[in-house]
Amino acid sequence: MDFTMTTQLIKPLLISALSASLLAxxxxxxxxxxxxxxxxxxxxxxxxxxxxxxxxxxxxxxxxxxxxxxxxxxxxxxxxxxxxxxxxxxxxxxxxxxxxxxxxxxxxxxxxxxxxxxxxxxQKMQESGAVMGYGFNFKLLRSAPPREVVVSYTEPDTPASAAGVRRGWEIVAVNGVDMINSNDVDALNSALFPSTKGVQTDFTFKLVGSNEERNITLTTGEFIQDPVMNVSTIATNTGNVGYVQFNDHNAPAERQLYDAFNQLAGSNISDLVIDMRYNGGGYLAMAAQLGYMVAGAENTSGLIFEKTIFNDKYPTTNPVTGSPLTPYPFIDEYIAFDPDSGISEGTKLPSLNLERVFVLSSSNTCSASEALINGLRGIPAARGFEVILIGGNTCGKPYGFYPTDNCDTTFFTIQFTGVNHAGFGEYSDGFAPQNTPNAELAPVYVQGCAVADDFTHLLGDKNEAMLAAALSYRTSGVCPAPTTAAGLKGYAVQSSASEMGVSLSDNRWQTQLKNNRVVTPLPKELN
Amino acid sequence: MRKFWPHSLLAALTLATSSGCNSTVNQDELRPALLTEPSQQEVAALVAKALNTEEVNVGEEVFMQKSSLVLDSPPFTDAQGNPLMGKQLEMPQRFMLLTDGELCYLQHLNSEQLLPAPTLSCR
Structure with missing residues (x-):
């Protein structure tokens, strides 16, 4: 893609959502x-x-x-x-x-x-990627008693990583309050979801694979999360396999992806595993860049990554910005989401030119992450590109909004969806590996293996269940028996609403979601 | 430090002065800048003004290590813990700190507006 085309694509995006008004x-x-x-x-x-x-x-x-x-x-x-x-x-x-x-x-x-x-x-905007916390991410595997809250990964250079907190540790108490059974939800939520820096919290963690507990005091801070982590090469008898943990399609991620793919391009990679199990999406253009960096020019030239579709009153025009609807190609240039990242807008992106990619997934693999899966699956069969899904059912959100203000309230109503080059975009029940034993949803089944999140191993560890399944399937074409988190660590995956008692939730961001408020808290997984 | 935009864009920049009048900035004098000392509150106030909003949150180290500032909406999540804005078509709010050697300016790239920043000290 030439520079002019990139400019044409991105220009409409420059229009601020905050100031967007209906032009038609x-x-x-x-x-x-x-x-x-x-x-x-x-x-x-x-x-x-x-x-x-x-x-x-x-x-x-x-x-x-x-x-x-x-x-x-x-x-x-x-x-x-x-x-x-x-x-x-x-x-x-x-x-x-x-x-x-x-x-x-x-x-x-x-x-x-x-x-x-x-x-x-x-409108209370903040720096892209900034969070208030301790430096560890966690999943609420069960948000009501008996709760199960487990560390999913830690951020480098944070209080949590400095204290040695690691993936798989279960939080069993905060400030002396029993995380598993206490009804003091306010105390638990305020500790798990802090909004003020400099606050000390006493955590009691149960370590991985044992009943040993460890008390650690952590102080809250504000820091920028690393959206790209654990970039590595795994040597196998059948060639090198690249691995990258990709957590967020945000502005800091562009430079980190650029560096990661340059690193992998120099590592004689024959296959790639992108770990997006905790990636809830972000900028669609970044997904289009990632698609190019994975599949390369030969596989993607002339193809649509995603065509944005509004309602049938607007077949050619974005009704919010008034701009012509231009399909996203697979983007082969640096956009410079961060204008001072050290890489100039228009710089050619690296590419691995692969014929397939392994994507690690979960219910937190959402939106732009699903667009990557769908965009790559839209490559015509004649070009022979494959997406292999390892993990869990993705969230099922091909949709998007332009948040729109009126009278001091901002409204989110689904305004657009997207389809790939083949014209496909119906995955509102998500994508799921082909052997997923799930009768509740009707996902789009994708080649691959159903594997639960394995908290007994660090992300990027070749023995971690999802990554291990990817490596195994890569050579054998055979999946391990479908697993559940419960089977891997004794954690229940989710519980039904009827089991709910007093649930935890991120009150910093959720209690104001007026239409999302539920009388009986529903189970949810958070990172 | 490199410039990250074409001269043609700078030539078109409009300077919103404190008096409300507009004037053209001499493009050749502007270059990316860093702050000489942390100025979290002052930057937040300037950015909020540029966005016509009441409050934004910026870090303590804003414009101390790099000349850019990229802002997103707060990370509101749905009941499943996934971001509300998981598929975004528009660019984030992007700012650059500039100086002409004497004064600081805050450039809002989305609107191409250039704001004088007299409360900041640049290098």
């Missing part, structure tokens, strides 16, 4: 003729432009705005049951009705991603 109003162009501010002005199926109600901060006009805005930009606008805005009192309650009630093939809700937030909270 969709629908049939009809107008209800009334003021739209009273119930008598409502006519089913007739929509005034949302711009008419924008910034009119009374409940009825806020609902009128939501109704028109949803009709203009919601991906499945024609599946919304049109209700009189005056018939539902609360603005958020009305917003909650402005989505499809359809289900996927598995019976799961088609739209699980409908949110609102106070605008002042959403």
């Amino acid at each position: 109003c969709g629908g049939d162009g009809s107008f209800d003729g009334g003021d739209g501010g009273t119930s008598s002005g409502w006519t089913q199926g007739v929509f005034a432009p949302s711009s008419q109600f924008k910034g009119q901060c009374n409940a009825l006009d806020e609902k009128n705005w939501l109704r028109s805005w949803s009709n203009e930009t919601y991906l499945w606008y024609d599946e919304i049951t049109d209700r009189d805005p005056a018939s539902i009192v609360g603005v958020i309650d009305y917003f909650n009705t402005l989505k499809t009630n359809a289900t996927t093939a598995s019976g799961a809700a088609k739209d699980n991603f409908h949110f609102s937030l106070p605008t002042d909270e959403y």
Whole structure:
């Protein structure tokens, strides 16, 4: 891809989401003729432009705005049951009705991603990759008693890594409060999800594979997470296998991926394992860069990585930015998400020119990470590229939003999805390895092996179950028997809502998700 | 330190002065800069002004080691612990600290706006 093409692709992205406004109003162009501010002005199926109600901060006009805005930009606008805005009192309650009630093939809700937030909270921006914490990431394998909270990995140069905290350690108490059974959720949440630096917390960890416990006091700090870790080469009898742990498609990741792939390109790699089990996504353009760096020019030239699709009122134009819809190619140039990363915009990216890639996955492999899987799977069969999935069912989120403000609330409604070069994008139940024993979902099955997250080994260790399965499958084509985390370490993978008692959750970021609030906390896994 | 943008872009930069008037910056005098001392609060205030928002969080070492600042929205997650904004089409908010040898300027790359930063000391 030449520089001009990159510029054309990225230019529309320069438009700030915060300042994005609707430049075009969709629908049939009809107008209800009334003021739209009273119930008598409502006519089913007739929509005034949302711009008419924008910034009119009374409940009825806020609902009128939501109704028109949803009709203009919601991906499945024609599946919304049109209700009189005056018939539902609360603005958020009305917003909650402005989505499809359809289900996927598995019976799961088609739209699980409908949110609102106070605008002042959403606009409280922070440095890309910055987190407040101790330097370890964890998974809530079971968020209600008997809870199971286990360290998934540590960040380098942090209090946790300095203290020797390691993957697989189970947190059994914080500040003397029993993590497993206590009902003092506030104490547990405030310790696990700190929002202030300089706070000391006494942790009791149970070490891997034993009942030995260790007390460690950690102090919170703010630091930039490493999105790319453990870049290494594993020598095998059938050639070198590269490994890279990729955690986040954020701005710092671009330079780190650039360095990682340059390193791997110089290591005579015949295969690559990308560990995205904890990668919830980020910038789609970065996924397109990664696709190029994996598969190379010969496999990807002239192909679409992902074509963004809005609702059928906007087949050629982004309704939010007003820009023409330009499919993402496999991007072969440095974008410079960070303008002072040391690599110039337009610099050619390295590539491994592989014929297949092994992706390690879990339920936290989401969005842009799934776009990478889908984008690479869209390479025509004639070019012979394979994606092999090792791990768990991915999250199933091909969708995206342009968060949009009105009257001090920021709304997230699904506005776009994406398809690969083959035109495929229906994976709302995620991707799953072909031998996944799961009757609850209807994922897109991908060549590979179902393997649970193995907390008994460090990430990048060739004996870690997912990586070991990838290495084994690479040579034999045979999967190990499907495993569960419980089988590997005695941790339950998840528990049902009916088992829930008092659950933990990240109150820093979740309690304000008004439409995501649940009466009975649901189990969830966090990194 | 290298420049990371074409001259044609700099030529088009608009300087938003404290008086509200606009003037053209002499492109040849501007270069990437670092702070002479940590100025977390001052930078946060300038950035918030550029973004027309009330508050942003920047680190203590902002502009001390490099001339850029990249901002994202807070990491809101869904019930499964996955990021709300897992598929982003737009660029992050990007800033560069610049100096003409005397004064500091904050450049917002997304809007190409250039803000004087009289509360900062650059090198």
